[in-house]
Amino acid sequence: MGYVLRDDTITAICTPPGVSAVGVIRVSGPDSVDVVSHIFRSHSGQDISKKKRGMYYGNIVEKDGNILDDVIVLVMKSPHSYTGEDVVEIHAHGNMLILRSIIELLLERGVRIAEPGEFTKRAFLNGKVDLTQAEAVLDQIIAKTKKSLALSRELREGHLSKKIYEYSEHIKTILAWVEAVIDFPEEEIPDKLWQQSLTQLCEILANMEQLLATSERGKILREGVIVSIAGKPNVGKSSLFNALLQENRAIVSPYPGTTRDHIEEYISLGGVPVRLIDTAGLREVSEPVEKEGIERAWKTIENAYVILLVTDATCINHDDIRLYKAIKENTSKTIMFIVNKIDLNENPKIPTLISENIKPLIFTSAKTGLGIDKLEKELISVLLGDSEISEDIMLSHEHQKESLLRAKKCIENCVQQKNLLPDLIAFELREALHALGEITGETATEELLDIIFSSFCIGK
Ligand SMILES: Nc1nc2c(ncn2[C@@H]2O[C@H](COP(=O)(O)OP(=O)(O)OP(=O)(O)O)[C@@H](O)[C@H]2O)c(=O)[nH]1
Ligand SMILES: [Mg+2]
Structure with missing residues (x-):
């Protein structure tokens, strides 16, 4: 390996920003134990540099003696730590003001803020893990x-x-x-x-x-995919979104043009993380807000892995086909043709052009739930193929x-x-x-x- 392992001491807040019971600061590098020992006072008077590893309860103390917080300090000396270097973790209260003040004290003593992923990079460069494990x-x-x-x-x-x-x-x-x-x-x-x-x-x-x-399955399982619900206004896109989500998340109404900005939620389909997006109904409009919503809908269609093109079984017509073709021109991704509201029309007159050339063709009722499980199964088979996932690697x-x-x-x-x-x-x-x-x-x-x-x- 031709890269250089930097030997300075780094620190960062490891817990997410915001309020929480506990906030954790990690310090790694040759000076970590020494630096923390200068700002920490153990309640039992113990010296944190003595043992190879230890857990200590005490206070973080500012230069003027002011107590900043009561904390637990964990010491893990090299090589038995995450990075392979001397590591100290400070478990304080999860208040960003406290955590930032502790970071300030560390910086004053020559510690540097860690770059993204730098702790794991050090673990890799110190031979604690290989690259696949680091990733x-x-x-x-x-x-x-x-x-x-x-x-x-x-x-x-x-x-x-x-x-x-x-x-x-x-x-x-x-x-x-x-x-x-x-x-x-x-x-x-x-x-x-x-x-x-x-x-x-x-x-x-x-x-x-x-x-x-x-590799395709692995990538899909790791990164997830976008599934975009599209179609003319009022065909039941938001209802289908809610049915797949099993929650009344999107507003449903009998008025065309209800959904303006798109709405998205994560669901798991066969273990694949799916970013499900409900979009504005596609039609010619001049009203600026709806128009913007429709432009956004087209963008989500372009980025989607699968598009659920929803149609209304009671009034399916050549406009739906035109939309199908327009979407097909815009993307090479799979388009699933959904004939919704099947509870209102069990035998919809589907133009022959659709039934012959368009696959998969799926019948649903977002209202009664009919066909939703079939839709889920079809989606899983588009995402992962038909065979069971047997590979463990x-x-x-x-x-x-x-x-x-x-x-x-x-x-x-x-x-x-x-x-x-x-x-x-x-x-x-x-x-x-x-x-x-x-x-x-x-x-x-x-x-x-x-x-x-x-x-x-x-x-x-
Ligand atoms: N009977 C029946 N009604 C449905 C079904 N799906 C949706 N609806 C009704 O159709 C109307 C429109 O539903 P939405 O889900 O808001 O349709 P949309 O496609 O999101 O509409 P826009 O956001 O305006 O583009 C509502 O009154 C729904 O209750 C269904 O499967 N069967
Ligand atoms: Mg809607």
Whole structure:
């Protein structure tokens, strides 16, 4: 790794802003214990620098002797801490005024405010975790469904990196003897040995394929998707939104043009975090507020992963088809055609054009709940495919997929080598190892690390 580990002492408030029972400040670095010992007075008179780890009750005291708060201080000395450095946590009352004042005292003693993700970056640079595990920390914080949480746990426990290390070990073994052949040029690559390696490389390739096949699902489970509800006014979009949410969140009324600004809520569908958005009814208007709402509706359609195009079973017509086509022109995403208010018209006259060409076509009554479970099932199958999720290890980050694709390409180049040129084979194997190292972090560039850790929140 070519990056520099900064050895100054950093601090940040780890708990969210606002009022809470407890607020936590973390300090990490060589001076952390010393600095905190100057602003903390233990009730029992204990010196916090004595033991490797400890928990102390006492006060944070300002220079003039003024008591700022009563706190619990946790000391975790290197290497047995989150970052691998000396870490002190100050558990104070969750008042931002108190927490900021404690931070001020720390800054006065030369401590620096941590950058986003800097604690976890230090944990990575100190070898406490590899890159997949460091990234899993962020995934764990942002996970919105139990399934995305389980996915982040798998990463956190190092299951993905274990697999990547397995690939690397096999490749290193093959590379070792290819390099031996290069060192003794009079020797040719022994056919039997090459056949064995070929078999191994093909197995790795098949395994990589399987792992790559999980990347779309992994990404969806980690990041979630936007599902936008669109359609003409009064067709029942807000009613459908409420039915999927199982809550009367959006205003429903018999007057067209009820929803102006879009409304959104998170739901879990098959474990996928879905940002469900109810939008303004799409029609030609001149009234400025509704017009703005309609423009916003088109924007959410553009950003959506799936669009639920809602129509009214009692008056479905070619305007709905025109809308369908207009949406299709705007996006390549899946459009689910919903025929709503089916309780009012069990056999709606659907233009043949719809029934033949438009899939999936789903019948619902947002009012009675009819067909809502079918809609949910269809949505889950659009998001995750029809097969059960059996994989316990998934690729969930785009850069992991890119690196694995590059590694796979190199192995393919080796396998397809007709002339068995040892130099070329060694080159490809080294490149594959380099690409795999980007996933675990061994060969990740400073630039990639900056991108990854800057997406963290401050204090983590
Ligand atoms: N019978 C019946 N009525 C429904 C159904 N869905 C919605 N409605 C009624 O249709 C009217 C319009 O419903 P909304 O959910 O407000 O429709 P919308 O598409 O959000 O309308 P805008 O926000 O104005 O674009 C209301 O009176 C609802 O009670 C349904 O499935 N069956
Ligand atoms: Mg509405």
